Amino acid sequence: MTEDVRGVLVSLEQELRRGAIVLCILSLLDRPRYGYALVEHLEKSGMPVEPGTLYPLLRRLEKQGLLTSEWETSGPKPRKYYAMSEAGREVYRLLLSDWADMQAAVNELTREGENHEP
Amino acid sequence: MSHDKAQTGDLIDRYVYQVVRRLPQSQRADIEAELRGLIDDMLSARGGGKREDVIAVLRELGRPAELASRYSGSRRSLIGPEYYDTYLLVLKIVLAATGFGMAVAQAIGFIAEAPDSIFVAVARFFAAIFSAMVQAFAWVTIVFALIERWSGGSFLKDMEWNPDDLPPVPEKNTAIPRGEPIAGIVFIVLLLVLINAAPQLFGAYILEDGSLRMVPAFDPGVFYRQLPLVDVMICVGLVKEALRLVVGRYTLPLSLAITALNIVTTVMFILLFGPASGVWNPHFMTQIGTEWSLSETAAQLWRLVPIVLTGLVIFGNVVDSVQAIIRGARCRKA
Numbered sequence: 001m002t003e004d005v006r007g008v009l010v011s012l013e014q015e016l017r018r019g020a021i022v023l024c025i026l027s028l029l030d031r032p033r034y035g036y037a038l039v040e041h042l043e044k045s046g047m048p049v050e051p052g053t054l055y056p057l058l059r060r061l062e063k064q065g066l067l068t069s070e071w072e073t074s075g076p077k078p079r080k081y082y083a084m085s086e087a088g089r090e091v092y093r094l095l096l097s098d099w100a101d102m103q104a105a106v107n108e109l110t111r112e113g114e115n116h117e118p
Numbered sequence: 119m120s121h122d123k124a125q126t127g128d129l130i131d132r133y134v135y136q137v138v139r140r141l142p143q144s145q146r147a148d149i150e151a152e153l154r155g156l157i158d159d160m161l162s163a164r165g166g167g168k169r170e171d172v173i174a175v176l177r178e179l180g181r182p183a184e185l186a187s188r189y190s191g192s193r194r195s196l197i198g199p200e201y202y203d204t205y206l207l208v209l210k211i212v213l214a215a216t217g218f219g220m221a222v223a224q225a226i227g228f229i230a231e232a233p234d235s236i237f238v239a240v241a242r243f244f245a246a247i248f249s250a251m252v253q254a255f256a257w258v259t260i261v262f263a264l265i266e267r268w269s270g271g272s273f274l275k276d277m278e279w280n281p282d283d284l285p286p287v288p289e290k291n292t293a294i295p296r297g298e299p300i301a302g303i304v305f306i307v308l309l310l311v312l313i314n315a316a317p318q319l320f321g322a323y324i325l326e327d328g329s330l331r332m333v334p335a336f337d338p339g340v341f342y343r344q345l346p347l348v349d350v351m352i353c354v355g356l357v358k359e360a361l362r363l364v365v366g367r368y369t370l371p372l373s374l375a376i377t378a379l380n381i382v383t384t385v386m387f388i389l390l391f392g393p394a395s396g397v398w399n400p401h402f403m404t405q406i407g408t409e410w411s412l413s414e415t416a417a418q419l420w421r422l423v424p425i426v427l428t429g430l431v432i433f434g435n436v437v438d439s440v441q442a443i444i445r446g447a448r449c450r451k452a
Contacts, residue, residue: 035152036159051156052179056188059149071151080152 021049023099025057026092029067032081058082066091126172130157136182141189149189196263205262209255211300215307216254220247222308226316293367302359310352317341322406333405340397344390351386354379373439373446380435387431393424 001009024047028038035055042049061067066088072079084092134153138146160175161167179185197205224243312319321334334341358379365372391397399405403420 052185079155
């Protein structure tokens with residue numbers, strides 16, 4: 001594989017992951033978690049996300065009304081905890097069913113593709 | 119050890135500052151607290167707070183400007199894709215017309231008043247062109263940036279568009295090549311600049327005892343009195359070229375508009391510069407005749423100039439109108 005094609009592959013992979021990451025984040029925020037806990041959890045689950053990407057994303061989702069946040073100051077260090085809002089749960093449910101439909105469709109299409117191979 | 123700790127703390131302070139200073143005031147405190155918490159967590163995960171660890175963690179977070187832009191998520195272009203093509207086109211036309219117009223105006227300035235030395239002349243020439251073009255660039259960019267802001271880049275998107283409104287693909291001979299109206303606009307802007315800034319260009323120059331004497335082709339009194347009307351006439355031509363540029367192909371309505379504007383231009387030209395206009399300097403030939411020792415019959419030729427010019431203008435406008443109507447009608451049939 002040439003350098004150019006590898007670059008294209010990397011950017012396509014990023015595009016594929018971009019939407020899925022939101023789904024993964026929402027799935028983990030059915031209970032309050034702070035940012036770095038999410039980073040570690042996602043990495044362990046094989047869906048690593050850079051902190052520099054995740055933190056701004058959390059704020060954006062909060063601004064869009066899908067998450068709520070609260071500073072937890074009773075612990076050893078203050079941390080901002082995020083959790084799904086009511087609207088967030090609704091969106092998550094719908095996204096999940098979209099994801100399942102999409103997955104089924106993609107599987108179907110790629111299986112058809114395999115049959116065409118010589 | 120404490121020295122090292124102070125150093126790493128300083129590094130983190132500097133990093134956090136570079137991120138938050140790029141963000142809106144209202145979000146700074148919150149993002150700063152969260153970012154410090156994150157750096158702390160990342161350091162703990164690496165199991166150390168040494169200088170190398172801090173550097174590795176900050177590298178992982180990326181350049182401050184990049185991180186800040188992810189936080190702000192704001193639009194990062196002055197002129198978006200919606201207007202970019204139009205912006206480039208207008209910019210090119212305006213820069214070409216300004217640069218060329220300024221070059222000619224400067225050249226005329228040197229004829230009117232000789233500069234002290236060739237170096238001064240060259241420096242002044244390029245400085246004037248450069249500063250005029252920088253100004254033109256700035257104004258075009260400012261206007262487009264304002265359009266972008268005011269329309270929110272979306273006033274076209276908000277309107278529902280109807281595929282039926284799409285114009286038909288222009289036929290080969292009804293499409294107007296962009297170069298034609300652009301060249302026209304450049305020429306007209308140039309004419310406008312010259313006739314207002316340097317009307318002395320229109321005349322004959324005679325070298326007399328080492329200094330230039332100018333014999334004006336126009337009667338200055340009449341010329342300045344009717345200059346506003348001349349500008350109106352030139353602007354009618356500008357409107358015509360702009361229409362051709364915007365519509366981009368010959369249609370019957372465009373052809374009729376072109377014809378109407380041509381009629382206006384022709385009538386105005388006859389009134390302003392025709393044989394009966396009195397704008398031409400009646401003593402032109404006799405004034406230069408003494409210098410060039412022309413015969414009396416040559417002086418008679420001067421009276422033919424307005425007649426010939428008027429004839430040319432009528433001819434040019436008729437040809438332009440007929441051509442436009444033929445092409446417009448052809449498009450109708452297609």
